[in-house]
Amino acid sequence: MSKGLQVRGITRRFATQVAVRDVSFDVLPKEIVALVGASGSGKTTTLRMVAGYEIPDEGRILLDGKDITQLPPEKRGFGMVFQHYALFPHMTVLDNVAFGLEARGVAKKERYARAMNALEIVGLQAKSDRRVQQLSGGEQQRVALARAVVFEPKVLLLDEPLSNLDPTLRESTREELKNIIHRVGAPALFVTHDQEDAFAIADKVVLIGKGSVLQIDTPEQLYKNPQSAEVAKFIGKASLVPIAGGRMLVLRPEDLSISALDSGDLLHVSNQFVSESAALATATLEQTEIGGTRAWQGEVLSRRFASGNYVYIVEALCKEAGVPGDGSRVLLEVNSPVRYEVGQAVVLKTVSDTPTIVSK
Amino acid sequence: MRKRVELYAIPFILVLLWVVVYPNITLIQGSFGAWGEFWQSPSDVEALRNSIIVSVGSVVAALLIGVPLAFLLTRYEFPGRSILRAVAVLPAALPPLVGVISFLFLYGESGVVTRIVQSIFALEKAPWKLAGIPAIIFVHAYTMYVYVYLFVSSGLQRYDTTLDEAAVGLGMGPFKRFTRVTLPLLTPAITGAALLVFMNALGSFSAPYIFGGGARVLTTQILNSKLNEAMGVAYVETTVLALSAVAGLLLFRWIERRKDYVISGKGSSTVQSIQSKGTRVMLGIVAMICVLVLILPHLMVLLMSFAKDGVWTTQILPPEYTLQNYVGLFTENKLWTPIFNSISMALIATFANVLFCAMTAYLIVTKRFVGRGLLQILTALPWAIPATAIALGLLATFNENNLLAGKVLLIGSFWMLPLAYFIRNVPVVSSSIESSLRQMDPTIEDAARGLGASWWLTMRRVLIPAAKPGIIAGALLAAVTAVGEFVASIVLYTHGNRPISIEILAQLRAYAFGTAAAYSALLIVVVLGFTLLARTLEGREVISMRDDRR
Numbered sequence: 021m022s023k024g025l026q027v028r029g030i031t032r033r034f035a036t037q038v039a040v041r042d043v044s045f046d047v048l049p050k051e052i053v054a055l056v057g058a059s060g061s062g063k064t065t066t067l068r069m070v071a072g073y074e075i076p077d078e079g080r081i082l083l084d085g086k087d088i089t090q091l092p093p094e095k096r097g098f099g100m101v102f103q104h105y106a107l108f109p110h111m112t113v114l115d116n117v118a119f120g121l122e123a124r125g126v127a128k129k130e131r132y133a134r135a136m137n138a139l140e141i142v143g144l145q146a147k148s149d150r151r152v153q154q155l156s157g158g159e160q161q162r163v164a165l166a167r168a169v170v171f172e173p174k175v176l177l178l179d180e181p182l183s184n185l186d187p188t189l190r191e192s193t194r195e196e197l198k199n200i201i202h203r204v205g206a207p208a209l210f211v212t213h214d215q216e217d218a219f220a221i222a223d224k225v226v227l228i229g230k231g232s233v234l235q236i237d238t239p240e241q242l243y244k245n246p247q248s249a250e251v252a253k254f255i256g257k258a259s260l261v262p263i264a265g266g267r268m269l270v271l272r273p274e275d276l277s278i279s280a281l282d283s284g285d286l287l288h289v290s291n292q293f294v295s296e297s298a299a300l301a302t303a304t305l306e307q308t309e310i311g312g313t314r315a316w317q318g319e320v321l322s323r324r325f326a327s328g329n330y331v332y333i334v335e336a337l338c339k340e341a342g343v344p345g346d347g348s349r350v351l352l353e354v355n356s357p358v359r360y361e362v363g364q365a366v367v368l369k370t371v372s373d374t375p376t377i378v379s380k
Numbered sequence: 381m382r383k384r385v386e387l388y389a390i391p392f393i394l395v396l397l398w399v400v401v402y403p404n405i406t407l408i409q410g411s412f413g414a415w416g417e418f419w420q421s422p423s424d425v426e427a428l429r430n431s432i433i434v435s436v437g438s439v440v441a442a443l444l445i446g447v448p449l450a451f452l453l454t455r456y457e458f459p460g461r462s463i464l465r466a467v468a469v470l471p472a473a474l475p476p477l478v479g480v481i482s483f484l485f486l487y488g489e490s491g492v493v494t495r496i497v498q499s500i501f502a503l504e505k506a507p508w509k510l511a512g513i514p515a516i517i518f519v520h521a522y523t524m525y526v527y528v529y530l531f532v533s534s535g536l537q538r539y540d541t542t543l544d545e546a547a548v549g550l551g552m553g554p555f556k557r558f559t560r561v562t563l564p565l566l567t568p569a570i571t572g573a574a575l576l577v578f579m580n581a582l583g584s585f586s587a588p589y590i591f592g593g594g595a596r597v598l599t600t601q602i603l604n605s606k607l608n609e610a611m612g613v614a615y616v617e618t619t620v621l622a623l624s625a626v627a628g629l630l631l632f633r634w635i636e637r638r639k640d641y642v643i644s645g646k647g648s649s650t651v652q653s654i655q656s657k658g659t660r661v662m663l664g665i666v667a668m669i670c671v672l673v674l675i676l677p678h679l680m681v682l683l684m685s686f687a688k689d690g691v692w693t694t695q696i697l698p699p700e701y702t703l704q705n706y707v708g709l710f711t712e713n714k715l716w717t718p719i720f721n722s723i724s725m726a727l728i729a730t731f732a733n734v735l736f737c738a739m740t741a742y743l744i745v746t747k748r749f750v751g752r753g754l755l756q757i758l759t760a761l762p763w764a765i766p767a768t769a770i771a772l773g774l775l776a777t778f779n780e781n782n783l784l785a786g787k788v789l790l791i792g793s794f795w796m797l798p799l800a801y802f803i804r805n806v807p808v809v810s811s812s813i814e815s816s817l818r819q820m821d822p823t824i825e826d827a828a829r830g831l832g833a834s835w836w837l838t839m840r841r842v843l844i845p846a847a848k849p850g851i852i853a854g855a856l857l858a859a860v861t862a863v864g865e866f867v868a869s870i871v872l873y874t875h876g877n878r879p880i881s882i883e884i885l886a887q888l889r890a891y892a893f894g895t896a897a898a899y900s901a902l903l904i905v906v907v908l909g910f911t912l913l914a915r916t917l918e919g920r921e922v923i924s925m926r927d928d929r930r
Binding site for chain 2: 071072093094095097102103104108109110119120122123167
């Protein structure tokens, strides 16, 4: 009977604050789940409770239906990769990898053979007799991974496994990590503050903010259907524009196009704006939520060149029907191969007529 | 629920409360009723005054030697610099008492240097007497300037000389630069070293005991009162001594806090080569004289250890030499016993220190629990109590079998000295193991347990190997201090467990200088060897923390 890992309403309080509040999620067999959140959001405390280093004040943790909430880490049989790898500095690579087997009383010959196998999976069998300090950061990360999988763990836990790697190494390691985790076949839970890591590796993302779960979804759904402004702000480089009914329009660079403002445009924009506003005034709320393209007039605040495109930050005046006040100034990011000058007046338009909208 | 860490810490806190704090309370209790006697006794008041004069004088003398030497050796290149650097820390390798004896052989009334001066100037009698407060401060300056030298040197090595260049750029002259920039930045190093000298000088026993002459200080006065069985007065004197130490500690900490700079950065100390030929020659000569003065005491002990007893009368150097002094140590039962005693007691104390302090260090560094701060203070506390006071406290506490009062009769037993050695070495062993554990990545303990390792396997395969340099260094330093210990020993020894230091004193009294020097040479070799070994393992900080009040 394999149900994987179930976390049910765990809460952890420290002296003055609640670090984790009523967090629940599942990691199904063979599933890779990412715990994502900003620093201080409680994701590492959650992982430590799953690993057994912290005990929740409330809630339960189940493994294949058995309550393991109070079980000490050494009895859980989980494999964990620590953020700074926590390799034993006085041991060789092979001894590090074999340690989990030593702890399980596996005979010397067998444990070295199995450790060599694990090293082969991560492509480090040639360096088995090195001291860990002689390895590069990427190699240390792979030793830590081999050490965590060698005893066929019931669950694999990874704390910011990629955060200490440089950007180029990081991208190639993502694929490798995903393949290795699939080969091991255990349910895997990893913590990261980097959504790109999470999206590249995870089947499912648990987004945490201020100790609570914000949303649990696949990467695609999280991106396309954020359920709150907080989620939208965290995922992608979204700007939020208030619209009618206390809702927010989620605008990412790829949702917008930029063009120079000329006199004709001005008329066009204002016309469109006016006509749309007039339409809005009569339309129901539901219709405005999905309705039509929008356009704003704005001014280029800054320009930089990246990946073949110019990246602009535009300050736009957003006046929407149904939003009280004279409108607010928002900063919107947009990409274009065409060059505009800082200070230039421009027009931003939404590309799709079905924008993403969240409630506040 | 799992067991709380507090449960594991409680036994250690209790042991320290029992052997460190409780004896001091007993002492203070025992002192009630004798305070009037103390203040009315002219010799006691004089002893207090002298102790303070000696301590302050030693601080001043150590600063006057240590600070310029540190500047000279870290900032300038001149002939003889490397050899002077090598021997500058040698005085720290002289065990207590041995340093004092070597000074007696060199600068005493019939010492070698004294006789050379006497014969050069054809004087009728010795040109000076090595006695009284100046003599005590002289010996202290030699043995204790090392702390100042080490602290200021390391401060200067971290000191960023671009700060001086910035000051020059801002138009400061050399004098103003020194007083406004360099000196203030070195204040933490200087006050730290001055505190160490003050505490060592205040608790110093050997120098006043041998050279004091008519000058009483608190430590010697305590032993006198104890020998006269005036225990009440002895307890008052001990309390006054301990309070002076605490007052000194607070004073220096206060000065330190007022000038709390952190010297950041790697420091880009550049060594300046002295260009002027005249200055180079002069500095070279000065360096050679310094080297000679620094190694003379060691050489003198070595020389005396080969001198035949009873034939050295008016010659400058002993006239006849023999190996008999050493042969005697290992063949005569009476002479061998102290060596055996010292080694076995040092081993017992060191073993206990390592077991005990490894656990307290582990708890302090890797765990968070109620009482952690208390445990930290308790492990450091014996450092602040002069050894004589520790010894008197033990005397006041372990003098009867009374389990209700927490007292066990240890007076007259073998165990009193190992216990005293253990207490004195708790701070150095703890800090040495703690510093090792601090360098360890704290998550490797979690990692080991997560991999399924039991507590014991984690200890054996992960934590003890990580703490090993600190354990070895701490053990070596503890063993070195215990094997040559004198100050607590002279209060607590019995004939049966007399250690080497007490036997050296007995041989001196019997004018068996050769035998005394042979013992001393043995101690120097052990101390030097162990200290060098410990230093290569742990770096310099631990050495300067070593508790060897003389």
